[in-house]
Amino acid sequence: MIRRLDELFIPDGDDARRWAEEELSDPRYADARPNWFDLVARDIGRFLADLFTSDNGADVGPAALIVVTVVIIAALIAALIIWGRPRDARAVRRARSDLLGERDDRSAARLRAEAERSARAGDWDSATILRFRALARGLLERDLIDPAPGATAQAIAREAAAVFPAEGGPVRSAATAFDDVRYLQHPSDAERYRELATTDDRLSTLRPEAVPA
Template identity: 75%
Template sequence: MIALLDVFAPDGDEARRWAEEELADPRYADAKPTWFDLISRDIGRFLADLFSSDNGQNIGPTALIVVCVIVFAALVAALVIWGRPRRGRAVRRPITGLLGADDDRSASQLRADAERAARSGDWDEATVLRFRALARGLLERDLIDPSPGATAQAIAREVSRVFTAEADAVRRAATSFDDVRYLRHPASAESYAELAATDDRLTALRPELATA
């Protein structure tokens, strides 16, 4: 024998109360669109209606002005809310193997050692150390970012982009380094003095002044 179950049908007030209790569940609040979602949806609908086939024949300068105003207002709102985007600063990798040497001395230390070598008349050693000091100093100031294994000429090209007025002098300095380091051509007091003078100018020069 099949028992007949009574089906409870709530009245209007009871059904409304059930609906309110159900909608009060937190999962519905989490799924609620944000104000940004609502504004974006309304703008999208407005633009879709504006450029729909039904209104396509009626688009004129006024519609273009309205669209431009909306885009400009959206950009201004984004700047106000999130702020001006800042260029991310890359994390500079430590470079110890600079110009073919595993050397972690600072620029000031390299300059001091170069001057000691020059005072003793070892112009070859002084030239090599002074050009490394030049490159290390610009690297410490975040003005160049040579790749691992960069040559003296590659560093000179980077420096030339920062200090255009010193391009020729830096190329000559790189050539002096290559002549001593790789071609075994002896340096002289004059060639070292020119390299040291170039390093001193770059040390005192700021990029914005060089560009101007």
């Protein structure tokens, strides 16, 4: 349908600014924003490109160019070894919101507190589910595990066992307790919950000697 020009709405300056701010607040623009590592790598690439142009190359000399290149590459490798590649913002948000196949952004401390409240009320099923979620969240908050989205309790247990080999048995038992209640509808009890809670408390105080990449 053709509309007359005098019927079109032309926003004033305030409306146009507000619409632009609302559009730019969309999370997809934040996801596309480069992090500090991307910016540094880009600047180094530009520097090397400028350095190897014919004019600059003739002034500096081939030997100096080789030395500068080696130093920059060595610095980048050292930075990657020491700090690692910064996580993508979307990956960080996913790790915080996705837990055992469900969206859950509660902290480990909050999950533990809710598990204890359920335990005091005698609701051992809820207490068991919440406490294993707290165990998994605690490992995520410490960057000790990096499970894929929708990872199962057993997958998280395997990653935890890789970080703490001596805790492999207890953490697998904790994952089994979670699966029994959550998926098999097997009732939990005080003894099973306390065993899981003890494992979680112990893991929260352990420090790995070497965390696998």
